[in-house]
Amino acid sequence: MITLRSKREIELLKQAGHIVYLTHQYLRPFIKAGIKTIELDRLAEEFIRSHDATPSFKGYEGFPYTLCISINDEVVHGFPSDRKLRDGDIISIDIGACYKGYHGDSAWTYTVGNVSDDAKYLLEHTEKALSEGIKQAKVGARIGDIGYAIEQYAIKHNLGVVKELVGHGVGTSVHEAPDVPNYGSKGTGPKIKDGMVIAIEPMLTLGSPDIYILDNEWTVVTEDSSLAAHFEHTIAITNDGVLILTGE
Ligand code: MG
Numbered sequence: 619m620i621t622l623r624s625k626r627e628i629e630l631l632k633q634a635g636h637i638v639y640l641t642h643q644y645l646r647p648f649i650k651a652g653i654k655t656i657e658l659d660r661l662a663e664e665f666i667r668s669h670d671a672t673p674s675f676k677g678y679e680g681f682p683y684t685l686c687i688s689i690n691d692e693v694v695h696g697f698p699s700d701r702k703l704r705d706g707d708i709i710s711i712d713i714g715a716c717y718k719g720y721h722g723d724s725a726w727t728y729t730v731g732n733v734s735d736d737a738k739y740l741l742e743h744t745e746k747a748l749s750e751g752i753k754q755a756k757v758g759a760r761i762g763d764i765g766y767a768i769e770q771y772a773i774k775h776n777l778g779v780v781k782e783l784v785g786h787g788v789g790t791s792v793h794e795a796p797d798v799p800n801y802g803s804k805g806t807g808p809k810i811k812d813g814m815v816i817a818i819e820p821m822l823t824l825g826s827p828d829i830y831i832l833d834n835e836w837t838v839v840t841e842d843s844s845l846a847a848h849f850e851h852t853i854a855i856t857n858d859g860v861l862i863l864t865g866e
Pocket residue numbers: 723724785786817819850
Protein backbone atom coordinates (compact mmCIF):
# COMPACT_ATOMS: atom_id res chain seq x y z
CA MET A 619 0.00 0.00 0.00
CA ILE A 620 1.29 3.45 -0.90
CA THR A 621 0.82 5.94 1.93
CA LEU A 622 0.24 9.54 0.91
CA ARG A 623 1.69 12.05 3.34
CA SER A 624 -0.02 15.15 4.73
CA LYS A 625 1.56 18.61 4.67
CA ARG A 626 2.50 18.16 8.34
CA GLU A 627 4.16 14.81 7.60
CA ILE A 628 6.03 16.24 4.62
CA GLU A 629 7.34 18.97 6.90
CA LEU A 630 8.76 16.29 9.24
CA LEU A 631 10.15 14.32 6.30
CA LYS A 632 11.82 17.53 5.18
CA GLN A 633 13.47 17.91 8.57
CA ALA A 634 14.71 14.31 8.46
CA GLY A 635 15.93 14.83 4.89
CA HIS A 636 17.72 17.99 5.89
CA ILE A 637 19.64 16.13 8.60
CA VAL A 638 20.72 13.62 5.94
CA TYR A 639 21.82 16.49 3.69
CA LEU A 640 23.75 18.12 6.54
CA THR A 641 25.43 14.80 7.36
CA HIS A 642 26.67 14.53 3.76
CA GLN A 643 28.06 18.08 3.93
CA TYR A 644 29.66 17.38 7.31
CA LEU A 645 31.44 14.26 6.00
CA ARG A 646 32.69 15.82 2.79
CA PRO A 647 35.97 17.32 4.11
CA PHE A 648 36.86 14.00 5.81
CA ILE A 649 36.68 12.06 2.54
CA LYS A 650 40.41 11.91 1.85
CA ALA A 651 43.08 9.31 1.22
CA GLY A 652 44.15 7.68 4.48
CA ILE A 653 40.90 7.84 6.46
CA LYS A 654 39.40 4.52 7.56
CA THR A 655 35.80 4.18 6.44
CA ILE A 656 34.80 3.12 9.97
CA GLU A 657 35.87 6.62 11.05
CA LEU A 658 33.38 8.15 8.62
CA ASP A 659 30.73 5.89 10.09
CA ARG A 660 31.52 7.04 13.62
CA LEU A 661 31.49 10.71 12.61
CA ALA A 662 28.15 10.29 10.83
CA GLU A 663 26.51 8.50 13.74
CA GLU A 664 27.62 11.18 16.21
CA PHE A 665 26.45 13.93 13.88
CA ILE A 666 23.02 12.38 13.29
CA ARG A 667 22.47 11.74 17.00
CA SER A 668 23.54 15.31 17.85
CA HIS A 669 20.60 16.45 15.67
CA ASP A 670 18.09 14.46 17.75
CA ALA A 671 17.83 11.86 15.02
CA THR A 672 18.80 8.20 14.76
CA PRO A 673 20.59 6.36 11.93
CA SER A 674 17.89 4.65 9.83
CA PHE A 675 20.06 1.79 8.62
CA LYS A 676 21.74 0.72 11.86
CA GLY A 677 19.90 -2.44 12.91
CA TYR A 678 17.63 -2.34 9.84
CA GLU A 679 17.21 -6.00 8.90
CA GLY A 680 20.41 -6.54 10.87
CA PHE A 681 22.58 -4.01 9.00
CA PRO A 682 25.33 -3.22 11.54
CA TYR A 683 26.38 0.35 10.67
CA THR A 684 25.13 3.92 10.28
CA LEU A 685 26.46 4.30 6.74
CA CYS A 686 26.58 2.11 3.71
CA ILE A 687 30.02 2.79 2.25
CA SER A 688 30.70 1.27 -1.14
CA ILE A 689 34.07 1.75 -2.81
CA ASN A 690 34.88 1.40 -6.53
CA ASP A 691 33.30 -1.86 -7.77
CA GLU A 692 31.03 -2.04 -4.71
CA VAL A 693 27.57 -0.86 -5.75
CA VAL A 694 25.69 -0.52 -2.48
CA HIS A 695 25.47 -1.82 1.13
CA GLY A 696 29.23 -1.86 1.73
CA PHE A 697 30.37 -2.17 5.35
CA PRO A 698 32.45 0.58 6.92
CA SER A 699 35.73 -0.99 8.05
CA ASP A 700 39.43 -0.42 8.75
CA ARG A 701 39.95 -0.11 4.99
CA LYS A 702 41.62 3.21 4.25
CA LEU A 703 40.55 5.36 1.34
CA ARG A 704 43.16 5.67 -1.40
CA ASP A 705 43.86 8.33 -3.96
CA GLY A 706 41.79 7.54 -7.06
CA ASP A 707 38.97 5.72 -5.24
CA ILE A 708 35.33 6.57 -5.71
CA ILE A 709 33.20 6.14 -2.60
CA SER A 710 29.43 5.95 -2.41
CA ILE A 711 28.02 7.00 0.94
CA ASP A 712 24.40 6.18 1.66
CA ILE A 713 22.87 7.92 4.65
CA GLY A 714 19.50 7.44 6.35
CA ALA A 715 18.25 9.38 9.35
CA CYS A 716 15.04 9.18 11.34
CA TYR A 717 13.66 12.31 12.98
CA LYS A 718 10.46 12.21 15.06
CA GLY A 719 9.53 8.94 13.37
CA TYR A 720 10.12 10.07 9.77
CA HIS A 721 13.03 9.11 7.53
CA GLY A 722 15.30 10.69 4.96
CA ASP A 723 17.52 8.67 2.60
CA SER A 724 20.21 9.95 0.27
CA ALA A 725 23.34 8.52 -1.35
CA TRP A 726 26.13 10.34 -3.10
CA THR A 727 29.33 9.15 -4.80
CA TYR A 728 32.47 11.14 -4.03
CA THR A 729 35.95 11.18 -5.50
CA VAL A 730 39.08 10.64 -3.42
CA GLY A 731 41.96 12.74 -4.70
CA ASN A 732 42.61 12.36 -8.40
CA VAL A 733 40.34 9.90 -10.13
CA SER A 734 40.35 8.61 -13.71
CA ASP A 735 38.40 10.34 -16.49
CA ASP A 736 36.23 7.23 -16.68
CA ALA A 737 35.32 7.60 -13.02
CA LYS A 738 34.49 11.29 -13.53
CA TYR A 739 32.30 10.38 -16.50
CA LEU A 740 30.44 7.75 -14.46
CA LEU A 741 29.82 10.15 -11.57
CA GLU A 742 28.73 13.02 -13.78
CA HIS A 743 26.22 10.93 -15.69
CA THR A 744 24.85 8.97 -12.73
CA GLU A 745 24.08 12.27 -11.01
CA LYS A 746 22.44 13.53 -14.21
CA ALA A 747 20.45 10.29 -14.49
CA LEU A 748 19.06 11.05 -11.03
CA SER A 749 18.00 14.53 -12.24
CA GLU A 750 16.36 12.99 -15.31
CA GLY A 751 14.37 10.72 -13.01
CA ILE A 752 13.33 13.57 -10.72
CA LYS A 753 12.09 15.58 -13.73
CA GLN A 754 9.49 12.87 -14.42
CA ALA A 755 8.14 12.91 -10.88
CA LYS A 756 4.89 14.84 -11.04
CA VAL A 757 1.31 14.33 -10.00
CA GLY A 758 -0.49 12.34 -12.68
CA ALA A 759 2.65 10.72 -14.12
CA ARG A 760 3.54 7.10 -13.39
CA ILE A 761 6.41 5.49 -11.53
CA GLY A 762 7.48 3.75 -14.77
CA ASP A 763 8.08 7.17 -16.35
CA ILE A 764 10.89 7.74 -13.84
CA GLY A 765 12.61 4.42 -14.53
CA TYR A 766 12.21 4.87 -18.25
CA ALA A 767 13.94 8.27 -18.16
CA ILE A 768 16.83 6.95 -16.05
CA GLU A 769 17.34 3.87 -18.19
CA GLN A 770 17.21 5.78 -21.48
CA TYR A 771 19.71 8.29 -20.13
CA ALA A 772 22.04 5.48 -19.02
CA ILE A 773 21.78 3.68 -22.37
CA LYS A 774 22.52 6.91 -24.24
CA HIS A 775 25.69 7.32 -22.16
CA ASN A 776 26.73 3.70 -22.45
CA LEU A 777 26.35 2.95 -18.74
CA GLY A 778 24.94 -0.21 -17.14
CA VAL A 779 21.78 -0.07 -15.03
CA VAL A 780 21.78 -2.31 -11.96
CA LYS A 781 18.27 -3.77 -11.92
CA GLU A 782 18.26 -5.95 -8.82
CA LEU A 783 18.04 -2.91 -6.55
CA VAL A 784 15.44 -0.18 -6.78
CA GLY A 785 14.27 3.07 -5.23
CA HIS A 786 11.31 3.05 -2.87
CA GLY A 787 8.74 4.96 -0.90
CA VAL A 788 9.94 6.77 2.23
CA GLY A 789 7.91 7.70 5.28
CA THR A 790 7.58 6.24 8.75
CA SER A 791 9.67 3.36 7.36
CA VAL A 792 12.84 3.99 5.42
CA HIS A 793 11.71 1.51 2.77
CA GLU A 794 8.06 1.36 1.84
CA ALA A 795 5.85 1.01 -1.21
CA PRO A 796 6.12 1.68 -4.08
CA ASP A 797 9.25 0.21 -5.65
CA VAL A 798 10.89 2.78 -7.93
CA PRO A 799 12.97 0.85 -10.50
CA ASN A 800 15.70 2.50 -12.54
CA TYR A 801 14.24 0.97 -15.70
CA GLY A 802 10.81 0.55 -17.16
CA SER A 803 8.28 1.71 -19.68
CA LYS A 804 6.47 5.00 -19.95
CA GLY A 805 2.91 5.01 -18.68
CA THR A 806 3.33 1.92 -16.47
CA GLY A 807 3.42 1.40 -12.72
CA PRO A 808 1.55 3.21 -9.94
CA LYS A 809 0.14 6.65 -10.65
CA ILE A 810 1.95 9.45 -8.83
CA LYS A 811 -0.34 11.31 -6.45
CA ASP A 812 -0.22 14.41 -4.28
CA GLY A 813 1.67 13.51 -1.08
CA MET A 814 3.77 10.65 -2.46
CA VAL A 815 7.30 10.53 -1.02
CA ILE A 816 9.88 8.42 -2.79
CA ALA A 817 13.62 7.83 -3.01
CA ILE A 818 14.98 7.78 -6.56
CA GLU A 819 18.38 6.12 -6.69
CA PRO A 820 20.09 5.17 -9.94
CA MET A 821 22.98 2.72 -9.54
CA LEU A 822 25.00 2.78 -12.76
CA THR A 823 28.13 0.94 -13.86
CA LEU A 824 30.91 1.55 -16.36
CA GLY A 825 30.82 -2.08 -17.45
CA SER A 826 28.33 -4.89 -17.11
CA PRO A 827 25.42 -4.19 -14.71
CA ASP A 828 25.58 -7.77 -13.39
CA ILE A 829 26.20 -8.03 -9.68
CA TYR A 830 26.81 -10.49 -6.88
CA ILE A 831 26.74 -10.29 -3.08
CA LEU A 832 29.82 -10.75 -0.91
CA ASP A 833 30.05 -13.33 1.89
CA ASN A 834 28.99 -10.71 4.45
CA GLU A 835 25.55 -11.14 2.81
CA TRP A 836 25.18 -7.41 2.26
CA THR A 837 27.78 -5.83 0.01
CA VAL A 838 26.75 -5.76 -3.64
CA VAL A 839 29.64 -5.69 -6.14
CA THR A 840 29.82 -5.68 -9.93
CA GLU A 841 30.54 -9.08 -11.42
CA ASP A 842 33.17 -7.72 -13.83
CA SER A 843 34.76 -5.45 -11.15
CA SER A 844 33.80 -2.33 -13.09
CA LEU A 845 33.20 0.91 -11.23
CA ALA A 846 29.71 1.68 -9.91
CA ALA A 847 28.12 4.94 -8.78
CA HIS A 848 25.01 5.67 -6.74
CA PHE A 849 23.12 8.95 -6.41
CA GLU A 850 19.91 9.19 -4.44
CA HIS A 851 17.47 11.82 -3.23
CA THR A 852 14.28 11.52 -1.25
CA ILE A 853 11.60 13.70 -2.84
CA ALA A 854 8.02 14.67 -2.06
CA ILE A 855 5.60 15.11 -4.94
CA THR A 856 2.69 17.48 -4.34
CA ASN A 857 0.21 19.45 -6.40
CA ASP A 858 2.55 22.42 -5.90
CA GLY A 859 5.52 20.57 -7.46
CA VAL A 860 8.46 18.50 -6.31
CA LEU A 861 10.41 19.07 -3.12
CA ILE A 862 13.87 17.53 -2.91
CA LEU A 863 13.83 16.68 0.79
CA THR A 864 17.49 15.67 0.97
CA GLY A 865 18.69 18.56 -1.20
CA GLU A 866 20.28 21.87 -0.37
MG1 MG B 1 17.16 4.25 -0.66
